[in-house]
Amino acid sequence: MRNIIFAVLSSIVILVLANFAIGATSEEAGASASVTVNTFVDITITDRGAGGINFGGLDPGTIDNKEVAQNGLGAINFSVELTTNKNPINVKLRGNNFNETGGSTIGISNVAADDDNTLVSGNITLSTAYKILKTLAPGEDTEIYYFLDVPAVQKAASYSSTFYFQGD
């Protein structure tokens, strides 16, 4: 009788140990892990002139008129700060048409932007939609030069616009 009981108990112990092994295997489940690094974008626009883009007084029918502050350096310096962790950064420019209170306009397509003051290559014609001038890495910057053509038939008035900059 004792032998029978011993055999039964031994079998139970073996079953328990087997269950342990199965249990251990089953509970070794993988867990997915993920991390999202926050996106930092930090751009400084340095205005070389007196607050904004200023072309001064111009005659009708003149072309490639420089922004008054760009003598050697650009009218604007576009700097991607080291705080930025997105690379590369597209330097995008756009603008609104120049308007005056009487309703006349100067189309924004009369404005060219360039990064080397030559208007030979690498320049873009502004529009109301963003265009990429160039790309920069964090810690880099570029000068931006603006040139305005005044149409031959253009009403004498003070015109204003807004120039937009985007780095993404």
Next chain:
Amino acid sequence: MKNFIAIIINISLLFALVSVFTLAQEEAKYNFGSAQSAKELTIAPGDEVTTKLYFYNIYGNRITHISLEVGEVPKNWDVSIDPPLHETSVIVSGVATTVEENLFAEPGSDVAESIPDDVPEGIEYISSPVGFVGAKPVLIKIKVPSNEKLGTVANVRIDGTASWLGQTGTAAITQSRSFEYIVTIVSKEFTETILEKAPEKKEDVVIIKETAEEIGEGPATPQVVEKVVEKEVQVGVPISTFVGVIIVLVIIGIFAFVFMSKKK
């Protein structure tokens, strides 16, 4: 002695004037710094998720006025921005004006090696590539309708515009930036159901014998119906089951011990 003091005072005043003049002539630096905390969001139908955008102005020397608007959102979704767009009264070079903005970031946002003990109200320190930056948070709350279909993936875009006052040029300077989110609609509770479609296996194909031939209406082709097997899958052995087995075994052991003791 009096003359000496007068000379010192005059020199000091001269230095102060030069400093003020230099400051006034300093090139305007329009800085627009931002951090987006999450780009991919999950949300259950009828629920609301809140995420943050941060804005700071480390390198500028002008106050950055920031306005935000919802640029893209699925129909019937509700996206709100806190603080909301509002008018702020400011005085620019002695002239009072108002500006429409959600928030402003003053120059000189703090950059520290660690989060300071005294964090000013309305500021949160975020870890950036240059250290901990004291930034202003903006809450973006996205609420989806309760009938939104599970598995839907949608884009939400917040458009930000930074502007600076006091510009006298022909064209004002503005920076813009978009913050995009990919939002996925998921269930609140996790369930996994395998729908196993197995037409190739014989046991899964059932031929319905009740054809027209059998019911006496002449020959007809047997109809084949695919059987769809649906089963719930349970992953892992629950610990409670295992503990239960152990307890039962212990009870059996005690019984066996008692039984053997009585035999003696």
